Amino acid sequence: MRQRAAGILFNAQNQVLLMLRRKNGKSYATLPGGGIEEGETPAEACAREVLEEVNLVVEVGPEVLVLDNLQNHEHYFLTRYVSGEMRLGDGPEGTIRQSEENWYQPEWVELSRLEEVNLVPEQARGLVRGLAEETA
Known part of the structure; x- marks a missing residue:
């Protein structure tokens, strides 16, 4: 199995940061993240992947x-x-993956619009909602 780490980031405007994707004719969204490299902890990979994908330095929490x-x-x-x-x-x-067939676009999404987004995996939607309520 491939090891992967992702970050959940909210802003003051009650939005969550998602990576909108189009790949093989399918449109969906994910939380910013990616593969864990050899020698990295999952938390280190999360911070690196968020920086690589959406240009933000984050502090990784729980x-x-x-x-x-x-x-x-x-x-x-x-x-x-x-x-x-x-x-x-x-x-x-x-840099190298972005194309007409394989498209990436980071976007702040209003929590009220979360149901309109094809967020994968499905467990992520409930997780984001629950965390938003806890951190509000």
Whole structure:
């Protein structure tokens, strides 16, 4: 199984940061994250992946979910903004993977619109809602 880490980041406007995706003709959204590299902890991978994908430095907080999803063993962390301007980062998503068929776009999504977004995996939607209520 591939090891993966993702970050959950809220802003003061009651929005969550998602990576909107289009791949193989399918549109969906994920929480920013990616593969854990050799020698990295899941928390270190979360911070690195958020920086690579959306150009933000975050402080990684508690691990809030671990699940097996498709061929991934995934670690989800609550994160806190430290610095940076949100945009498609300088990692592979923004440099070598971006194409008409494989498209990435980070976006702040209103929690009230969460049901309109095809957020995967499905467990992420409930997790985001629950954390938003706890941190409000």
